[in-house]
Amino acid sequence: MKELANHYPAHLSELQQRTATILERENLSALAIHAGHAGRIFLDDMYYPFKTNPHFKAWLPIVDTPNCWLIVNGQDKPILAYYQPLDFWHKVSKLSDDYWTRFFDIKLIADADEIAAILPGNKQGVAYIGAHQDVANDxxxxxxxxxxxLNYFHYHRAYKTDYEFVCMREANRLAVLGHEAAKTAFYNQGSEFDIQLAYLQATGHSENEVPYGNIIALNENAAILHYTALEQSKPSKYLSFLIDAGASFHGYAADITRTYSFNQDEFADLIIAMNEMQLELVQGLKPGTSYVDLHIQNHYLLAALLQRFDLVNLDAQAMVSKGITGHFFPHGLGHHLGLQVHDMGGFMADDKGTHVNPPSDHSFLRTSRGIESKQVFTIEPGLYFIEYFLSALAKSDNAKYINWDKVDRFRKYGGIRIEDNVIVHQERLENMTRNFNLA
Known part of the structure; x- marks a missing residue:
């Protein structure tokens, strides 16, 4: 992809500058960034799926090779120790010439222990960045x-480079392909497992390559926020389908959610209304504004929708002040997105790590940081019929405001969530998800 080659040098330069700044500030000479190693399953000879340290894959698109290292000082050509063993048990990932390779001093290692000869002999002033303290100690x-x-890098990671935008657009393009295939499989009355297979085939991902476990929920299963059971049996009746599934490209994630009704019924009308509400919230992502305020606005819009569909007999102001909307929407509006699905830095006021707590009555929020250009967010309002929260509501003083007959008719659908991935530019918004024609 030509765009990657065009934008990568500036991306690397930005990372070098960030590295030079924090090394000088902390009186360090270099960072040794460890990609990590695969963890062995207890009492077994197999390993857990390998996931690369995000601080490592920020520099280059190596996401599936363990035992690699980067040695960076912000000035010199970064050293890449690339693990390429002689192995007849497993496929070895060969390192081929690509748009990024000329920017690194590459040293091949056939054994993980060979890194000791490449790392600086004197570790004084060299910081280890990685998941394996035992390796660092040894x-x-x-x-x-x-x-x-870590605070410095996490804070600045919220500001994406043009190279990162290219990667995230491609991740969205792949995810939309998967979502379209999953939608077709649902209307063809596939099981949750069938739908998962259709999604993976369309994205070209294995189950371990998607950035998180796909949520493929039919009917009442959509009320389980992190549902990943993937039932192989088909339901007796098809009512609703909620899919929260992403894709990865060069280590960057997409995170998209859609909800469908099998029939043209009132639940389908509710989905349409939620979609309109979600698009309105997307437009609220403006530099200089508060993500917390946007999350709170979501509650007022949801309250108006609950009143409109005769689920709650109160006006929006009273509904929010009494905390009723939280029983139908028990999570945050969204989060930062990038090298990780829930990307770092969302609660930081500055690059020294000053923490900004979300409001106590909105503790599920995943970011309290102000909205700025070059940031990427998800916007994912929801409306759910979750037994846990409905039971609590039924026992509260607010039970008298609920149209329980109507609520009970919607329980079988589980719930609705609609989620897009949006880049905040200084003068405009870029909805990467909708740009690939996912209605």
Whole structure:
């Protein structure tokens, strides 16, 4: 992809500058960034799926090779120690020439222990960044994941480079392909497992390559927020389908949710209304505004929708003040997105890590940080009929405001969530998801 080659040098330059700044601030000479190694399953000879350290894959698109290292100081050509063993048990990922390789001093290692000869002999002033403290200790590091360094990178990671935008657009394009295939499989009356297979085939991903476990929920299963059971049996009746599924490209994630009704019924009308509400909330992503305020606005819009569909007999102001909307929407409006699905830095006021708590009555929020250009967010309002919350509501003083007959008719559908991935530019918004024609 030509765009990747065009934008990668500036991306690397930005990472070098960030590295130079924090090393000088913390009186460090270099960072040793460990991609990580695969964890062995207890009492077994197999390994858990390998997931690369996000601090490592920020620099280059190596996402499936363990035991690699980067040694960076913000000035010199970064050193990449690439693990390429002699192995007859497993397929070895060969390192081929690509748009990014000329920017690194590449050293091949056939054994993980060979990194000791490549790392600086004197570890004083060299910080280890990675998940394996035992490895760091064995290699002689004394400065392991310093909080000040992590805070700095996590804060600045919210500001994406043009290269990162290219990667995230491609992740969205792949995810939309999967969503379209999943939608077709639903209307063809596939099981949750059938729909999952259709999604993976359309994206070209294996189950371990998607950025998170896909939520493929039929009917009342849509009321389980992190439902990943994937039933192989088909339901006796098809009513609703909620899919929360993403894709990955060069280590960057897409995170998209859609909800469908099998019939043209009142639940289908409710989905249409939620879609309109979601699009209105997307337009609220403006530089200089508050994501917390946008989350709270979502509650007022949801309250108006609950009143409009005769689910709650109160006006929006009273409904929100009494906390009723939280029983139908028990999570945050969205989160930062990038190298991780729930990307870091969402609660930081500055690059020293000053924490900004969300309001106590909106504790499920995943970001309290102000909205700025070059940031990427998900916007994912929901409306659910969850037994846990409805039972609590039924026992509360607010039970008298609920149209329980209507609520009970909607329980079988589970719920609705609609989610897009949006880049905030200074003068405009870029809805990556909708740009690939997912209605």
């Amino acid at each position: 290699l002689g590091f004394t400065d392991i994941n310093p909080e000040s360094v």
